[in-house]
Amino acid sequence: MPTRDRVAAVAAGPRGRAAAAAVELTGLHKNWGSVQAVRGVDVIIAPGEVVAVLGPNGAGKSTTIDMLLGLTAPDAGTVRLFGEAPGIAVREGRVGAMLQSGALLPDVTVRELVATFAALHRHPLPVAEALRRAGIADIAGQRTTKLSGGQAQRVRFALALVPDPELLVLDEPTVAMDVEVRRSFWSSMRELVADGRTVLFATHYLEEADDFADRVLVLAGGRVVADGTGAQIKAAVSGRTVSAVIPDVEGSRSSLSALPGVLRVEQVGPRVLLHCSDSDAALRALLAAEPRAHDIEVSAGDLEDAFLALTARTVADADAAHHLTADPASAPSTRSSR
Numbered sequence: 001m002p003t004r005d006r007v008a009a010v011a012a013g014p015r016g017r018a019a020a021a022a023v024e025l026t027g028l029h030k031n032w033g034s035v036q037a038v039r040g041v042d043v044i045i046a047p048g049e050v051v052a053v054l055g056p057n058g059a060g061k062s063t064t065i066d067m068l069l070g071l072t073a074p075d076a077g078t079v080r081l082f083g084e085a086p087g088i089a090v091r092e093g094r095v096g097a098m099l100q101s102g103a104l105l106p107d108v109t110v111r112e113l114v115a116t117f118a119a120l121h122r123h124p125l126p127v128a129e130a131l132r133r134a135g136i137a138d139i140a141g142q143r144t145t146k147l148s149g150g151q152a153q154r155v156r157f158a159l160a161l162v163p164d165p166e167l168l169v170l171d172e173p174t175v176a177m178d179v180e181v182r183r184s185f186w187s188s189m190r191e192l193v194a195d196g197r198t199v200l201f202a203t204h205y206l207e208e209a210d211d212f213a214d215r216v217l218v219l220a221g222g223r224v225v226a227d228g229t230g231a232q233i234k235a236a237v238s239g240r241t242v243s244a245v246i247p248d249v250e251g252s253r254s255s256l257s258a259l260p261g262v263l264r265v266e267q268v269g270p271r272v273l274l275h276c277s278d279s280d281a282a283l284r285a286l287l288a289a290e291p292r293a294h295d296i297e298v299s300a301g302d303l304e305d306a307f308l309a310l311t312a313r314t315v316a317d318a319d320a321a322h323h324l325t326a327d328p329a330s331a332p333s334t335r336s337s338r
């Protein structure tokens, strides 16, 4: 079923009734001492959506996830999971979580650990099923102290699956997994998502977010600085920059921003920077429009720079959220000439 239909079907609920949002974060703030870790996060996630939270180190991803799960109290704002307080939704087994760290119980086998967790839940998945879905049936007899980093992550994933949750929350789930394990992890996830579960996962990897999520939230400096599909975020953050020296450019800045493939125009000293979604098209159009352009350079966008640029724009606009839309003409902050 196409993603949009699946989300709509799940959101309508079993009898076609409108269901509460799977996740509703309203005005979340959290300071750690003088560090403003989360500075006004508002997010609604519909049942059945698969959402990636992408952001650089220190962006506030883990703090947001901890508040979402009720592990940390917000300084301001509210969290609702399926219309309930997080503690209630977690106790009811509606939420499974895989956090970044957390020691696994020592001196037990993987199977014993998963069985112990299952005994704590009212309607757990059968242990063999949790092991199979997490792809760790082959290491079920291994002691938890003898696991590699990637295996330990998959055991944490099995523990998140034990309540047979409607919402899975995963904080950087593929850290320490090699390429092969990462691939099989995402294929297990696809099986779970096909059942209509809601998934929220944090990651540093744009490719991972784009491959797996319906929707990507970019968090930087404790705020949501972009919210769109992977393709939209990619166009906004991973474009190339064409730069050139153009004599007497002042009068033609607005026409440069209208060239094909150009998202934004900036002037740095004598150079004009064209931030592009399609640098080839932009370059061709630039040469036709400005034959006197010289010292032309094309450089790859850097993800970290792009996050910072998104943050800077958001702060400058004093705008809490920057929604990217399918129609780039209606996304002013990625189009405007500055």
Ligand SMILES: Nc1ncnc2c1ncn2[C@@H]1O[C@H](COP(=O)(O)OP(=O)(O)OP(=O)(O)O)[C@@H](O)[C@H]1O
Pocket (backbone or CB within 6 Å): 032, 033, 035, 036, 037, 055, 056, 057, 058, 059, 060, 061, 062, 063, 064
């Ligand atoms: N328990 C804590 N005590 C003090 N400061 C904290 C605590 N947890 C997070 N911080 C700080 O809050 C900010 C946001 O951290 P957070 O871990 O939420 O970001 P993140 O996006 O998850 O980063 P990473 O990708 O590195 O895990 C950082 O400056 C971090 O140092």
